Amino acid sequence: MKKNKNIIVIILAVALSFLLPSFVKNYYWLGIFNLLLIYSILCLSLNLIFGFTGLLSVGHAAFYGIGAYTTAILLTRCHFPFFPSLILSGLIAVFFGFFLSMSTSRVRGDYFTVITIVFGEIFRLIMQNWVNFSGGAMGVVGIPAPQFFSWRIISEKDFYFLGLILFWFTYITLSLLVKSKFGRAFIAIREDELAASTMGINTVMYKILSFSIGCFYAGLAGSYYAVYNTAIAPSSFTLDESCLMIIMVVLGGIGNLSATIPGVIVMLVATEVFRPLYHYRLLLIGLIMVIVLVRYPYGILGIFNKIASMRKKYSYRKV
Amino acid sequence: MFTEVFIVGLSLGAIYALIAIGYSMVYGILKLMNFAHGDVYAFGSFICYMLLVEYNLNPILSIIIAMLVGGLLASIVEILAYRPLRGLEYRNISMISALGVAYIIQNTSENFWSRQVHFFPSIISTPFISIFGIQVPTTQYLTLGIVILVVVGLNLFLKYHKVGKAILCASQDIPASSLMGIPINRTISIVYLLGGMLGVIGGVLYASSYNVLSISMGFSGTIVAFEASVFGGIGSINGALLGALILGLLHSLVGFYISTAYRDVITFAILIIVLLVRPKGILGRYVEEKV
Numbered sequence: 001m002k003k004n005k006n007i008i009v010i011i012l013a014v015a016l017s018f019l020l021p022s023f024v025k026n027y028y029w030l031g032i033f034n035l036l037l038i039y040s041i042l043c044l045s046l047n048l049i050f051g052f053t054g055l056l057s058v059g060h061a062a063f064y065g066i067g068a069y070t071t072a073i074l075l076t077r078c079h080f081p082f083f084p085s086l087i088l089s090g091l092i093a094v095f096f097g098f099f100l101s102m103s104t105s106r107v108r109g110d111y112f113t114v115i116t117i118v119f120g121e122i123f124r125l126i127m128q129n130w131v132n133f134s135g136g137a138m139g140v141v142g143i144p145a146p147q148f149f150s151w152r153i154i155s156e157k158d159f160y161f162l163g164l165i166l167f168w169f170t171y172i173t174l175s176l177l178v179k180s181k182f183g184r185a186f187i188a189i190r191e192d193e194l195a196a197s198t199m200g201i202n203t204v205m206y207k208i209l210s211f212s213i214g215c216f217y218a219g220l221a222g223s224y225y226a227v228y229n230t231a232i233a234p235s236s237f238t239l240d241e242s243c244l245m246i247i248m249v250v251l252g253g254i255g256n257l258s259a260t261i262p263g264v265i266v267m268l269v270a271t272e273v274f275r276p277l278y279h280y281r282l283l284l285i286g287l288i289m290v291i292v293l294v295r296y297p298y299g300i301l302g303i304f305n306k307i308a309s310m311r312k313k314y315s316y317r318k319v
Numbered sequence: 320m321f322t323e324v325f326i327v328g329l330s331l332g333a334i335y336a337l338i339a340i341g342y343s344m345v346y347g348i349l350k351l352m353n354f355a356h357g358d359v360y361a362f363g364s365f366i367c368y369m370l371l372v373e374y375n376l377n378p379i380l381s382i383i384i385a386m387l388v389g390g391l392l393a394s395i396v397e398i399l400a401y402r403p404l405r406g407l408e409y410r411n412i413s414m415i416s417a418l419g420v421a422y423i424i425q426n427t428s429e430n431f432w433s434r435q436v437h438f439f440p441s442i443i444s445t446p447f448i449s450i451f452g453i454q455v456p457t458t459q460y461l462t463l464g465i466v467i468l469v470v471v472g473l474n475l476f477l478k479y480h481k482v483g484k485a486i487l488c489a490s491q492d493i494p495a496s497s498l499m500g501i502p503i504n505r506t507i508s509i510v511y512l513l514g515g516m517l518g519v520i521g522g523v524l525y526a527s528s529y530n531v532l533s534i535s536m537g538f539s540g541t542i543v544a545f546e547a548s549v550f551g552g553i554g555s556i557n558g559a560l561l562g563a564l565i566l567g568l569l570h571s572l573v574g575f576y577i578s579t580a581y582r583d584v585i586t587f588a589i590l591i592i593v594l595l596v597r598p599k600g601i602l603g604r605y606v607e608e609k610v
């Protein structure tokens with residue numbers, strides 16, 4: 001019964017999201033929705049790595065950037081069609097993610113975090129300095145509009161549909177994944193790695209798997225960003241960007257896919273609302289983060305849970 | 320030329336050490352990566368700059384005031400943003416809170432002093448000194464001297480003073496040491512105070528030996544503190560010192576002989592290799608894992 005209800009809710013949400021452009025004609029709002037979709041894909045995949053498997057990766061923007069640069073270079077220099085380069089972007093991100101997580105699989109906890117930070121910085125610095133390959137600090141410009149058979153994706157609305165397809169693909173595949181045997185293994189690793197390994201879970205393999213899968217989606221998001229923005233530069237893939245993704249995941253609630261999206265919405269809306277107060281934007285965002293976390297350490301989801309528990313007199317369920 | 324580059328690198332490493340030691344001490348007790356550490360020391364250095372340039376205060380006095388401000392800021396941040404999150408299962412959450420604090424401090428100092436690079440006056444008047452025919456700025460020697468003093472003093476403090484011993488106890492086991500009657504909250508605040516003060520000395524020394532000061536120093540300082548303490552073995556003071564010296568040498572040697580653009584890439588790559596070969600850092604202790 002509950003399963004059927006979930007499926008109905010998802011189908012309704014999919015239908016509603018595809019009908020949205022017929023109500024919202026304003027390009028400003030559609031642009032924000034597109035941004036929302038990009039960050040949702042990124043944060044969902046980061047939630048798999050960080051929220052479910054417990055690997056705090058502060059280098060997610062690097063994989064996003066790897067995807068973006070792959071698509072940008074394939075489209076501008078090799079005149080590749082868009083669809084293969086989208087897949088290839090994901091796969092190249094997976095390649096780097098696999099390489100990184102395999103070589104660091106013996107390194108534990110915080111050292112892993114440091115390595116991801118360092119990896120992100122290395123990526124950004126190489127892209128900034130290797131002018132012949134990546135265009136240096138100017139980046140790659142003039143990325144052509146993608147084309148699917150006869151569907152030429154050029155307007156804000158077309159990009160919204162493309163992003164939506166990628167988003168639902170990410171959301172549905174990830175929700176199936178975390179409910180499977182793999183998802184349970186990831187959660188076991190997050191809760192206690194040593195205990196998980198004594199239960200017969202191959203922790204090294206599952207950590208590599210989780211990280212690489214997460215990187216695949218980040219690569220897809222990067223590819224989408226490259227064609228959407230038509231120009232990319234290393235300044236879009238900085239450490240700040242990785243931090244922003246982590247903030248979104250934590251604000252939403254770690255270890256819960258659906259809660260990620262409210263987290264993304266809150267942060268993006270905060271960024272937009274505080275745009276007139278440009279000089280105090282980061283200050284206000286920082287304040288929101290600290291206050292929300294100190295009051296509700298388990299994110300926005302924690303607030304809902306608290307309300308639910310007050311209503312039903314249930315005990316506070318930790319996520 | 321090599322000797323000059325070596326000495327410059329050593330004193331750069333000494334400055335890094337001041338920034339990294341406070342960071343590493345916090346990690347040793349709370350296992351918390353303090354993302355706000357760099358911004359606290361940048362804030363303190365700006366206070367020093369303001370007192371020196373705008374109010375023409377005595378350098379020693381302004382450094383002391385800046386140190387106090389930095390230390391107090393660090394402990395206030397601890398009380399407001401980290402303490403409520405301390406008992407949580409996922410200590411990663413307090414890292415995110417630290418990130419929020421970093422944004423707040425960065426933005427505040429940006430509004431006070433703008434993002435541009437400021438000229439920071441040299442504290443010492445004689446610019447160059449020649450020892451055995453090696454021409455090196457005096458500040459470099461002074462920096463080395465100050466760092467040696469601070470590290471020796473800190474080691475003695477931790478070994479013989481009551482509060483220092485309490486810090487060492489807390490870094491081994493918080494619940495057990497609180498059962499032994501050690502005031503944990505106060506001890507942790509003192510660690511933050513010390514860390515902030517040391518960081519401000521490091522920031523002021525850096526600014527006065529290179530004559531520059533900017534907001535972006537905060538974030539790069541955090542990264543440097545990460546790197547240095549991981550190199551040496553996070554959580555140990557002497558490890559942070561060793562790691563910082565190695566990092567300073569690497570920065571100046573690679574920057575001089577290979578390329579400035581790829582300086583960070585090369586040091587990061589070396590850091591990754593060190594971590595893969597020796598995951599606990601050079602002086603890190605191996606802690607047996609328990610369920």
